[in-house]
Amino acid sequence: MRTIIEPFKIKSVEPIHFTTAEERAVLLKEAHYNPFLLRSRDVIIDLLTDSGTGAMSSEQWAGVMRGDESYAGSDSFFRFEAAVRDLTHMPFIIPVHQGRAAEKILFTIKGGIGKYVVSNTLFDTTRANIEFSGALGVDLLTTASKDPSVPAPFKGNMDTERLREFIQEKGAENISLIIMTVTNNSGGGQPVSMANIREVKSICLEYKIPFFIDACRFAENCYFIQQREPEFKDKTVKEIAQELFSYADGCTMSAKKDAFANIGGFLAVHDQQLAEECRNLLIITEGFPTYGGLSGRDLEAIAIGLKEIVEEDYLKYRIRSIEYIGEKLDEFQVPYLKPTGGHALYLDAKAFLPHIPAHEFPGQALCAALYLEGGIRGVEIGSVMFGEHAQQELVRLAIPRRTYTQSHMDYLTEVIIAVFEKRSNVSGMKMVYQTPFLRHFTAKFELVK
Numbered sequence: 201m202r203t204i205i206e207p208f209k210i211k212s213v214e215p216i217h218f219t220t221a222e223e224r225a226v227l228l229k230e231a232h233y234n235p236f237l238l239r240s241r242d243v244i245i246d247l248l249t250d251s252g253t254g255a256m257s258s259e260q261w262a263g264v265m266r267g268d269e270s271y272a273g274s275d276s277f278f279r280f281e282a283a284v285r286d287l288t289h290m291p292f293i294i295p296v297h298q299g300r301a302a303e304k305i306l307f308t309i310k311g312g313i314g315k316y317v318v319s320n321t322l323f324d325t326t327r328a329n330i331e332f333s334g335a336l337g338v339d340l341l342t343t344a345s346k347d348p349s350v351p352a353p354f355k356g357n358m359d360t361e362r363l364r365e366f367i368q369e370k371g372a373e374n375i376s377l378i379i380m381t382v383t384n385n386s387g388g389g390q391p392v393s394m395a396n397i398r399e400v401k402s403i404c405l406e407y408k409i410p411f412f413i414d415a416c417r418f419a420e421n422c423y424f425i426q427q428r429e430p431e432f433k434d435k436t437v438k439e440i441a442q443e444l445f446s447y448a449d450g451c452t453m454s455a456k457k458d459a460f461a462n463i464g465g466f467l468a469v470h471d472q473q474l475a476e477e478c479r480n481l482l483i484i485t486e487g488f489p490t491y492g493g494l495s496g497r498d499l500e501a502i503a504i505g506l507k508e509i510v511e512e513d514y515l516k517y518r519i520r521s522i523e524y525i526g527e528k529l530d531e532f533q534v535p536y537l538k539p540t541g542g543h544a545l546y547l548d549a550k551a552f553l554p555h556i557p558a559h560e561f562p563g564q565a566l567c568a569a570l571y572l573e574g575g576i577r578g579v580e581i582g583s584v585m586f587g588e589h590a591q592q593e594l595v596r597l598a599i600p601r602r603t604y605t606q607s608h609m610d611y612l613t614e615v616i617i618a619v620f621e622k623r624s625n626v627s628g629m630k631m632v633y634q635t636p637f638l639r640h641f642t643a644k645f646e647l648v649k
């Protein structure tokens with residue numbers, strides 16, 4: 201088989217600023233060993249997130265110029281709405297400035313003290329918005345998904361047996377909704393199967409609980425369904441996405457992920473009453489319902505991005521480029537979450553640094569080591585991000601869409617392998633400052649002596 205090449209040419213470039221190991225040692229200490237506190241110019245390969253960091257296409261940039269900046273009833277809104285509706289078939293589509301704004305609105309209405317929101321795995325902002333409303337967020341991932349070393353095709357699936365038990369224990373009336381995260385970002389970018397979606401949906405129908413999708417990476421998830429679930433091998437990714445959304449009563453989406461936009465998102469629902477309540481909140485914090493915190497040019501970029509994201513040459517290259525990193529790491533038995541995910545490779549920090557206990561944050565320590573070694577910026581997904589909810593100690597290396605080339609990925613694997621070879625020298629971390637919500641963004645650390 202020939203090399204699967206990047207399905208694009210480069211039209212505009214952004215220079216990378218190089219640093220030396222000595223400079224990075226100083227810069228990381230000044231950033232209190234938290235990669236979020238580094239300046240981006242001091243990072244060589246930035247894998248902090250795939251959110252809003254993708255490269256827009258020439259068509260999207262043309263759309264930016266076409267943006268209609270009218271306050272109300274802008275043409276750009278109607279193009280955006282048509283693109284979202286084409287995939288979701290939902291009647292009420294509400295633009296927001298990013299995914300968490302959709303979550304804030306949804307959970308202000310559906311959350312509250314005494315309520316539960318059940319998921320395969322809630323993303324950090326989703327959990328924060330649920331808990332800020334007074335409700336509790338519950339993750340019911342299948343047990344098989346929790347062993348990072350054992351590959352399985354759909355490690356994002358929800359444990360439906362435990363879901364039934366949970367509903368019976370807490371009472372269906374106390375569960376405000378069930379939300380499936382596709383792909384499961386915090387659990388390794390792992391996909392959810394259509395079979396699992398159908399099963400969860402039927403439980404939702406049985407108990408009359410609304411079923412929502414956190415759709416940030418719907419296209420990557422649907423590509424995995426096409427590749428791994430035999431029933432779907434002859435369907436297009438778009439058709440699969442349409443089926444996926446057909447089961448949902450609503451969805452939240454960050455357009456910074458699978459819509460190739462630098463900002464934006466939406467909330468879409470079937471229920472008119474709920475849509476009205478959402479719009480009432482929208483207008484207080486985000487804006488008028490035809491722009492919701494976005495400019496017309498952003499709405500255009502999203503509308504075009506939603507069409508480009510389901511192109512299968514792109515998805516094939518996307519998923520393959522992450523598998524490629526995994527294959528290189530396999531040669532050195534570097535532990536990572538298997539199989540590789542849709543948008544990221546997750547190093548298994550617990551197995552990588554077995555001498556560092558969870559309370560000394562092995563993921564944070566590994567992030568620091570990758571930066572020191574080669575200017576790579578990743579993010580801890582473990583005890584720093586989730587506290588006692590952490591199920592694994594991972595370092596996510598999120599790959600921005602259409603941004604880096606194969607030689608950047610080769611350099612990345614060289615740096616990971618270099619750190620792996622001297623892993624016994626990596627020291628644990630002590631958290632010396634934290635905030636009550638989403639503490640990982642601003643926490644400060646010191647080395648454990």
Ligand SMILES: *Cc1c(COP(=O)(O)O)cnc(C)c1O
Binds near residue numbers: 298300325416455
């Ligand atoms: C990024 C993300 C969000 C939040 O979206 P923002 O645009 O960052 O506010 C919610 N859920 C998942 C799964 C995400 O990856």
